[in-house]
Amino acid sequence: xxxxxxxxxxxxxxxxxxxxxxxxxxxxxxxxxxxxxxxxxxxxxxxxxxxxxxxxxxxxxxxxxxxxxxxxxxxxxxxxxxxxxxxxxxxxxxxxxxxxxxxxxxxxxxxxxxxxxxxxxxxxxxxxxxxxxxxxxxxxxxxxxxxxxxxxxxxxxxxxxxxxxxxxxxxxxxxxxxxxxxxxxxxxxxxxxxxxxxxxxxxxxxxxxx
Amino acid sequence: xxxxxxxxxxxxxxxxxxxxxxxxxxxxxxxxxxxxxxxxxxxxxxxxxxxxxxxxxxxxx
Numbered sequence: 189x190x191x192x193x194x195x196x197x198x199x200x201x202x203x204x205x206x207x208x209x210x211x212x213x214x215x216x217x218x219x220x221x222x223x224x225x226x227x228x229x230x231x232x233x234x235x236x237x238x239x240x241x242x243x244x245x246x247x248x249x250x251x252x253x254x255x256x257x258x259x260x261x262x263x264x265x266x267x268x269x270x271x272x273x274x275x276x277x278x279x280x281x282x283x284x285x286x287x288x289x290x291x292x293x294x295x296x297x298x299x300x301x302x303x304x305x306x307x308x309x310x311x312x313x314x315x316x317x318x319x320x321x322x323x324x325x326x327x328x329x330x331x332x333x334x335x336x337x338x339x340x341x342x343x344x345x346x347x348x349x350x351x352x353x354x355x356x357x358x359x360x361x362x363x364x365x366x367x368x369x370x371x372x373x374x375x376x377x378x379x380x381x382x383x384x385x386x387x388x389x390x391x392x393x394x395x396x397x398x
Numbered sequence: 399x400x401x402x403x404x405x406x407x408x409x410x411x412x413x414x415x416x417x418x419x420x421x422x423x424x425x426x427x428x429x430x431x432x433x434x435x436x437x438x439x440x441x442x443x444x445x446x447x448x449x450x451x452x453x454x455x456x457x458x459x
Contacts, residue, residue: 197426204419207448211412214405226408230452234415234445241422245437248429257430315431 203233263385407455418445
């Protein structure tokens with residue numbers, strides 16, 4: 189019926205109105221009922237609304253639309269629509285292997301205890317660079333560290349299509365090496381076509397029906 | 399008896415909290431890095447300042 193965003197908006201709106209009422213009629217606090225109202229309006233509701241707002245903002249910041257808001261990321265967004273299953277992000281996005289509404293965040297956050305926090309801190313740095321720093325060209329953007337297989341294995345580990353794939357058994361210890369990140373999925377010339385934004389000009393683009 | 403000084407603080411607290419909440423309402427309606435920053439840099443401090451001022455008014459003479 190109501191989405192969480194609507195509920196948060198209503199909560200914040202009502203809390204703002206009650207706080208304004210207390211601000212305009214501070215003399216209400218002379219009575220016991222007014223004191224209780226002030227406590228609710230100036231402590232309880234703002235704290236709840238702040239928590240809900242933070243949670244909502246964090247959720248919104250995971251969205252693909254949010255990540256692609258910056259002009260420099262446009263090509264990365266376009267690479268999700270390349271009509272070539274060799275492009276790893278495109279194949280994942282188009283086949284719903286990652287949730288489309290959180291495509292960037294799903295692959296680019298570390299699946300560790302503080303992975304989400306690290307991703308947010310990096311995000312803050314990106315915002316700083318976008319508005320106050322020197323914006324790099326799309327093809328100059330690099331990962332902070334080599335892509336860890338852990339992020340791929342978070343979903344693929346245990347999947348039949350992964351464990352039984354013939355190329356993954358080229359050597360007897362290949363799977364173990366992949367599990368321990370000794371052999372990278374992406375930089376071992378196996379799945380090495382990632383966003384490749386410098387090749388997009390010649391790429392065929394998939395036109396989604398919806 | 400509530401002193402005028404406390405009422406003044408409560409008035410300021412209400413204004414800060416309602417401004418912070420207004421910023422929150424505006425930023426939640428727009429999914430963009432700038433709205434995220436506005437919430438963090440403007441909305442949260444305004445709201446926290448209002449709450450702290452209210453709590454301070456409770457313990458002040």
